[in-house]
Amino acid sequence: MSTLAVHTPYTVPVGMMDALQVTLLVLVAAGATAVVLIRAPVRQVLMLSTYGVLLAVLFLAFQAPDVTLSELTVGAVVLPVVILLTLAKVRKPEQ
């Protein structure tokens, strides 16, 4: 993994970067599992949003800041909002 150490004024030691990346991968796997296991729709949406944030941080740690920005806005905000609105529509009793 040593090829990932890009030398910039902000260079992070390789060992620390590896630890960070492995930690984030485990967190993302746990987050994805939690999204699937939670059955109550509203709670599931909140977990999905949290999962979006985790994934965004993962992309940042893997040096893809542009994907981080997209994931943060789409995965953590817009997708949960769209699902919440759908739930609001479905739940409303028809008169």
Added chain:
Amino acid sequence: MTPRQRRWIFLIAGAGLAAFYLWGLSGLPGFGHYPGPYGPAILRIAVAQTNATGVVSAINFDYRGFDTVGEEFILFVAAMGVATVLRPLRGERERPALDEAADRDAPPTSSAVRMVALLFTGPVVLAGWWLASHAQTNPSGGFQGGILLATAFILIYLSGEFLVFERFSPADLTDVAEAVGAGGFVAIGLAAIAMNLPYLDNYLPLGTIPGAVSSSGTIALISFFVGIEVAAAFTAIVGELLDQTLLRSA
């Protein structure tokens, strides 16, 4: 078919999938070792060729600009599809956003939510425009900036009432903005053909300082139009869904 038979079919299919998956994994290049020729080549020439230090934007809006036109129209068609599927059907009418029972107050938005949404709206708009207009200098771009702009409209909805959201993002305006954004991208490309250059060729002056806001020619301009298109498309999609929660069959 008994549950027992089904389980056996699943186990056999699952084992086959796992075997193929592991076989595929074993053939992957090592972690962090990209074997292709394009990455290193682009990294070597991109800044010198385009004067954009946001190399990802240079790739998205210049080297593979044609792909990005296609992606842009995926979003365009998706927004159009949502608008078509969610149109008011015969017999459906919109009820007022306010509670209809005169003697009952609609639950007010909590002041904490209003406050946070209000505080964030301005900075989010600023950050959105900044991202959409700085694709040439850093890893931002029209897509990220556009969605951030759309979330500003979601914040306006959260901070107040649906009517305010509609006033800030009337459907006619988002439709026009979407068309201008998507059409602008295509028009920039067509202008190159008019100059006897390949479609989406970067024909504008590249500026003298790599990474300056005024640098990179068409890359910055395309990112700007993509920002408009993406912001309008997502605002339109969210607006359509909000409309749906207010519809009821008569």
